[in-house]
Amino acid sequence: MTSSTAVPEPGPNAADRTHAAAGGDVDVIAIAPDPAVAEGILAETPLEDIFDVGVVDRAQEIIARYPVARSALLPMLHLVQSVQGYxxxxxxxxxxxxxxxxxxxxGAVATFYTMYKRRPCGEHLVSxxxxxxxxxxxxxxxxxxxxxxxxxxxEPLGQNExxxxxxxxxxITLEHAECLAACxxxxxxxxxxxxxxxxTEDKAVALVDALQAGKKPAPTRGAPLTSFKGAELQLAGFFPEDDRQYRTDVDGPSQAVETLRGAQIAQERxxxxxxxxxxxxxxVEKK
Incomplete structure (x- = not known):
């Protein structure tokens, strides 16, 4: 028969706790992968100081869209990013x-999807x-x-830096992305x-220069450009109530000539x- 140990140890023994607390001589911030994030984890900021009544109301509105509350988690995480940028x-x-x-x-969901950022993002996310x-x-x-x-x-800018x-x-936060479905x-x-x-390289440099200068270049297709936080609010499902402003924010041609060409040729022929x-x-052979 085995006996419990105070903290996890190698072998079959159970443990009273699932972790061992760091001793007083351990510098938590120094050993963290990102000291700025470690400082944020150690600081106990009341949630209401970050997410006010308006954010709570929006969260409840998201939850009300689903028959099971936990199904609202993905848009809820987008809502969080619209407030904090990560x-x-x-x-x-x-x-x-x-x-x-x-x-x-x-946390398991937030760390699984790359669209949820675990460090503060720039005004613009360039993928x-x-x-x-x-x-x-x-x-x-x-x-x-x-x-x-x-x-x-x-010192080149790194992934998600x-x-x-x-x-x-x-x-600007830079990332390399997997397939963006526009081959x-x-x-x-x-x-x-x-x-x-x-x-091209020159076009890309001109694009980020314009973003840094406070401009919002028109995308090749799709909706007008907004900030990362603004895009996150839309992904959470919130748009202007005014119909004209709504159309201005979201309307835009999403298809391209190249994308439709195959279908046009098929129709013509x-x-x-x-x-x-x-x-x-x-x-199937029975086993």
């Missing part, structure tokens, strides 16, 4: 409280597609160019999830997809 430990606690989940359940086709068409070169342009030759002060006007327009960049197609036939499943 998902902080306080943001995780806020979602957990609103949805009656544990912090661990919320460079470096998947196969975009990479072959120049995506890798564009990403490297922006790394040195936003950083320096000796920010040029400027996060959340401040003109600040026909490669290489592509997204700014706050809006497309800038057929990019009378091509149609073959009708699917019901085929019996092959017999």
């Amino acid at each position: 998902v902080s430990q306080e943001g995780i606690a806020f979602c957990a409280n609103q949805l009656e989940l544990s912090d661990a359940e919320v 460079v597609c470096t998947n196969t086709l975009c990479a072959a068409m120049g995506g890798d070169a564009i990403y490297k160019k922006l790394q040195t342009h936003l950083g320096s030759e000796s 920010t040029a400027g002060t996060p959340n401040e006007p003109g600040s 026909d327009l490669a290489p592509v960049i997204q700014v706050n999830y809006e497309f800038f197609d057929n990019q 009378g091509w149609v997809a073959p009708v699917a036939q019901d085929v019996p499943l092959p017999e």
Whole structure:
């Protein structure tokens, strides 16, 4: 028969606690991967100081859209990012409280999806597609160019790092992204999830220069450009009540000539997809 130990130890013994507290000689901030994040974790900021009544009301509105409250977690995390520009430990606690989940359940989701940022993001999130086709068409070169342009030759900007002060006007967070589903327009960049197609190194540099100067260049297609926080609020499902302003914020041609060309040729030539036939499943040998 085994006996319990105070903290986890190798072997079959159970433990009274699942963690061992750091001793007084352990510098938590120094050993953390990001000291700024560690400081935020150690500081106990009341949730109501960050997420006011208006945010709570929006959270409850999101929850009311779903028959099961926990299904609202993804848009709730977008709501948190629209307030803070990232998902902080306080943001995780806020979602957990609103949805009656544990912090661990919320944290598991927030750390699984790359669209939820775990460090403060810039006013603009610039995503460079470096998947196969975009990479072959120049995506890798564009990403490297922006790394040195936003950083320096000796200290290029890293993945999910920010040029400027996060959340401040003109600040830019750079990331390389997996497929952005625009292979026909490669290489592509997204700014706050809006497309800038057929990019080159020079175009990409001009784009980030304009963003840093406070301008909002028109995307190649889709809705007008907004800030990262503004895009996050839309992803949480909140838009202007005024119909004209709503149309201004979200309307825009989403298709491109290149995307529609195949369908147009098929229509002109009378091509149609073959009708699917019901085929019996092959017999499977019984075990």
